[in-house]
Amino acid sequence: MLSDEQLLRYSRQIMLPEVEIDGQEAWLNSRVLIVGLGGLGSPAAIYLASAGVGHLVLVDDDQVDLTNLQRQIVHTSDRVGEPKVESAKQTLAALNPDIRIDTLASRLEGEALIEQVEAADLVLDCSDNFTTRFALNRACVATGTPLVSGAAIRFDGQISVFDSRVPGAPCYQCLYAEGEDEALSCSESGVFAPLVGIVGSTQAAEALKVLAGIGEPLVGKLLMLDARRMEWRSLKLRADPACPVCSAK
Template identity: 60%
Template sequence: MTQELNDAALLRYSRHILLPEIDIDGQQRLLAARVLVVGAGGLGAPALLYLASAGVGQLTLVDDDTVELTNLQRQIIHDMGTLGQRKVDSAAARLAAINPDVQLRLLAERLAGERLVTEVAAHDLVLDCSDNFATRHAINRACVAARVPLVSGAAVRFSGQLAVYDVRDDASPCYHCLFPDEGEASDGPCATFGVLAPLVGVIGSLQAVEAIKLLAGRRPALGQLTLYDALDGSFRQLKVPRDPDCPVCGQR
């Protein structure tokens, strides 16, 4: 059920409504939106917190993992009291405490195949907050097939990256245009190489920024890869053209 902009909602979201780029119309779009977030860990934690607080109407949380002590260094949606719980349950409790009006769907599983395609097609936007290439490519293929926009983030060590893909726009690349799926199926998980705790907060928050812009009717940063180096504090934006011969999105 879509939330309504009653008096309480007008007060809750007043700082959004004051922005002419969002206003009441954009906030209503957020309230009606359905967003699929794959991963309730380092990237998913800040993204989910901001999407819920911003009033996204329905959030579907996908994660088949449980909360461990090593997660608490960076996965700020979980805490000591939820150790051993499913991550989707731990995250849902926190999100409900922030904004009880947001509808939450919990999928404690690893989506794949037709199940993944079906779930993607039932949403307005997907956030890829996973940590491996195989999952990212599967999500990308499902988003291209369903013509659903995708906000992708990644972070390891001191380096993070962000990109928005939307094949409804003829000029937009897809994830495969940037990162072919040949070779290794992992980009180096933080369990092996480590990750700076606030780095995932930076990238996950940027994913929420792009998601909210897109859902509110603003144009996201398509055809652009944002790179963040936490060691020297620099951001770089690289233009990324669509690959007309891409085996995933070349035929539209």
């Protein structure tokens, strides 16, 4: 049962016919794992917190650096040197004290990764390396947890939803083979600041849709953005029958 304060706080989305009380309660009762509190994780976490996702688990082993502040909007100048998860928690708690926020200032690996993914209703991959992306994908396929994946480099972004609960849906490794170029990162290649805001916000939108059963999530689709021209493209994805992760599931 929503309190009077919650009804007021979330009133603008409760009035949406697709959301109403049931959708808001679905968000309040959800646990979301956000891996990476950088350029993508910043806007994604802010919008999930403000929308009222009841339990956020923030994972990042890095500290806030001055070079982050050009795009990582969940952090502030006075928090340079602090763990990113603690900096993010301060921002999110101030924005919405109504939700629970847990932090893990370490890399999730092995059993700890499986446990966190299994406990979550949905995972946001906001990481910046393929090793983490492949590990998250394997854990999500193994546990049947929906995965919302985003990436941004230079002026190019992409978003997709991988949900092994949907028959015939591809997983992340159907799209990318292991052994991709790990050097392709913002620190090496640069990134257009608003791009990560657009991609991270879209990840939040897809997560909210999946959690409340709204509309058509980007399952089996890859949404690609060229921010130079502000042009979007949508590609259909198919499961790889030879995928080493999901083909035998």
